Amino acid sequence: MKLEDEHADAVVRICSYRRRSFDQITIIRRPYVTEAVQDSLEAAFHTPPTSGLSIFDYLPKEIMTMVLLNLDVLTFFRFRQVNRYARMLSTTAPEYKLIATYGLEGMRALLRSDCARRFTMMHVYHLLVTDRCALCGHFGGFLFLLTATRCCFKCLENSPKLCLISTTNFARRAGISTSQLSKSYRSTLRTVSGIYSVFKERDRRPKKLMLKAEAIAALAPQTVFKENSIANLLIPATDNKEQRYMACIAFPAYNRRTGRTDAGVSCRGCHFRAMRRNRSYGYDGEVFSTTEFLSHFSTCLEARTIWAATNQGMMGVHDSAFILRSSSLFGLE
Numbered sequence: 001m002k003l004e005d006e007h008a009d010a011v012v013r014i015c016s017y018r019r020r021s022f023d024q025i026t027i028i029r030r031p032y033v034t035e036a037v038q039d040s041l042e043a044a045f046h047t048p049p050t051s052g053l054s055i056f057d058y059l060p061k062e063i064m065t066m067v068l069l070n071l072d073v074l075t076f077f078r079f080r081q082v083n084r085y086a087r088m089l090s091t092t093a094p095e096y097k098l099i100a101t102y103g104l105e106g107m108r109a110l111l112r113s114d115c116a117r118r119f120t121m122m123h124v125y126h127l128l129v130t131d132r133c134a135l136c137g138h139f140g141g142f143l144f145l146l147t148a149t150r151c152c153f154k155c156l157e158n159s160p161k162l163c164l165i166s167t168t169n170f171a172r173r174a175g176i177s178t179s180q181l182s183k184s185y186r187s188t189l190r191t192v193s194g195i196y197s198v199f200k201e202r203d204r205r206p207k208k209l210m211l212k213a214e215a216i217a218a219l220a221p222q223t224v225f226k227e228n229s230i231a232n233l234l235i236p237a238t239d240n241k242e243q244r245y246m247a248c249i250a251f252p253a254y255n256r257r258t259g260r261t262d263a264g265v266s267c268r269g270c271h272f273r274a275m276r277r278n279r280s281y282g283y284d285g286e287v288f289s290t291t292e293f294l295s296h297f298s299t300c301l302e303a304r305t306i307w308a309a310t311n312q313g314m315m316g317v318h319d320s321a322f323i324l325r326s327s328s329l330f331g332l333e
Contacts, residue, residue, distance in 0.1 A: 001294040001295070001297055001298055002291075002294060003258055003290065003291060003294065005294075007312060007313065008294055010312070010313035011294065011297055011307060011313070012265060012290055012293060012294070013313065014268075014306065014307060014310050014313045014317060015267065015268050015269060015293075015297060015303040015304075015306050015307055016265035016266060016267055016268055016288075016293050016303075017265065017266055017268055017271070017319070017323050018263060018264070018265050018266070019153075019266060019287070022141075022142075022153050022250070023250040024195060025194075025195055025196055025197065025245050026142065026156075026194070026196075026245045026246075026248040026249050026250060027109050027112075027113075027145075027192060027194055027245075027246070027248065027249040028194055028195070029105045029249065029250055030105075031105065033108075034104050034105065034108060038100075038104070041100045041104065042091070042097065042100045042101060043091060044084070044087050044088040044091045044092075045084050045087060045088070047084060048084070049083060049084035049085035049088060050084070051083055051084075051085060052085055053082070053083075053085060053086060053089075061089065061092075064089060065089070065092070065093050068089065068090050068093065068096075068121070069093055069095055069096070069120065069121045069122040069125070070120050070121070070122055071120060071121060072116060072117050072118065072119060072120055072121075073107060073110055073111065073116035073117075073119060073120070073121060073124060074111065074116040074117050075117075076090065076096075076121050077111075095121065095122065095125040096121060096125075098125065098128060098129070098254060099121065099124055099125055099128060102128060102252070102254045102261050103124060103125075103127075103128040103251070103254070105249065105250075105251070106124065106127070106128070106143045106249060106251040107124060109143070109145055109192075109249040110124070110145055110148070112190075112192050113145050113189045113190050113191070113192060113247070114188070114189065114190040115145045115146060115148070115189055118148070118187065119148040123148055124148070127143060127148060127149075127150050127251070128251075128253065128254050129253065129254050129255075129256055130150055130253060131150075131253035131255075131262060131289050132150065133150060133151045133152040133155055134149045134150055134151060135149070135151055135152075135155040135159050135161065135162075136152060136154070136155050138152050138154075138286065138287070139152060139264050139287050139288055139289045139292065140152040140155075140253075141153070141250060141251065141252065141253070141263050141264040141287065142156055142248050142249065142250055142251055143248065143249050143250075143251035144156065144162060144247060144248050145189055145247050145248065145249065146164075146187070146188075146189045146209070146210070146211055146247050147211070150251065150253075151248070152287060153287070156244055156245075156248055157241055157244060160213070161211075161213070162211070162244055162247075163211070163212050163213065163239060163244075164209045164210065164211060164212065164240070164243045164244055164246075164247060165209070165210060165212040165215075165243075166206035166207075166208065166209055166210075166243070167181055167182070167188055167206070167207070167208040167209070167210055168206065168207075169206075170210060170212070170215060170233070173229065173233050174219075174224075174225050174226070174229045174230075174233055175225065175226030175229040176224055176225065176226065176229075180224060181224075184219055184222055184224050185210065185215055185218055185219055187210065187211070187214065187215075187218075188208045188209065188210045189208060189209045189210070189246075189247050190207065190208055191205050191206060191207060191208065191209060191246045191247075192246075193205070194245075194246065196242045196245045196246055197242050197245075205246070206243070206246075209243055209246060209247055212233070216230065216233055250263065252264075253289070255290075255291075260290075262289050262290050264287040264288065264289060265287070265288055265290065265293050266285050266286070266287055266288070267285060267286075267288070267293065267296060267297075267300055267302075267303055268302075268303060268306055268317065268319075268323070269300045269301070269302030269303030269304070269305065269306055270285045270286075270300060270302065270303070271285060271320070271322065271323065272302055272306070272320070273302045275320055275322070
């Protein structure tokens with residue numbers, strides 16, 4: 001089945017489900033906050049500009065747009081505040097319009113976490129229109145802020161490349177002060193308030209996080225470590241998944257062919273099959289893009305059985321507690 005087929009939307013609605021609980025334990029998206037400024041971000045002022053940009057006015061608009069899109073996110077927004085002409089010029093870029101319409105929450109998270117200086121607007125645009133996890137190649141519905149990488153939830157939880165450590169813990173184990181660390185290594189993330197855990201009471205949230213392996217590789221040549229401190233840092237420690245959640249936000253991908261965003265779905269049929277076999281809530285099936293799911297639907301007997309049982313979408317589906325509770329183990333004893 002393809003997206004263009006008559007019943008495609010109904011098949012996705014009836015035979016798939018979305019794990020919204022994953023969104024709730026990463027940085028929480030707050031669309032109502034950005035709605036207040038959405039219009040102003042998507043459009044320039046109605047009053048025409050009366051001044052230009054000095055020597056930059058000599059550049060063709062196409063070149064100027066290329067320059068703007070290769071500014072880092074923070075600088076780009078500061079440029080928009082220069083005058084009305086700067087705002088008009090930055091708003092006309094098609095890439096920016098897509099980001100402002102569909103990727104605003106990810107961009108806001110980069111700004112809040114103090115990561116916006118390290119990535120360009122064009123980089124954010126490419127992330128928005130790509131739906132593959134950079135680590136495993138499957139559908140990735142999340143944005144890892146420290147590296148501005150699209151990832152899936154499995155890689156977020158388990159990939160060694162995304163292992164984080166607080167700056168205070170790193171400095172203590174390295175035998176250096178936090179001030180010395182901040183001078184020598186600046187690729188850190190400022191954490192923001194959130195839930196990040198459901199099973200237990202929240203631990204004290206660290207102020208800043210950093211990629212452990214990347215920090216060691218960057219600092220080792222600078223000879224800032226005390227003797228044997230690198231060995232101390234390399235000793236495996238308990239991987240704090242909550243800290244990984246603090247560096248990530250749900251980031252739906254934009255499909256340029258369909259003009260829709262895609263947050264990823266899981267198959268109801270595969271879930272019910274796993275429930276019958278394992279009698280367990282712990283189903284951990286694959287997350288598909290909408291296009292991938294429609295292709296999967298054609299080969300999934302259980303999903304097609306659900307479709308037939310609902311009279312091709314005319315009736316509702318009786319969901320398990322797993323799906324009703326945001327399709328997750330969280331909150332289930």
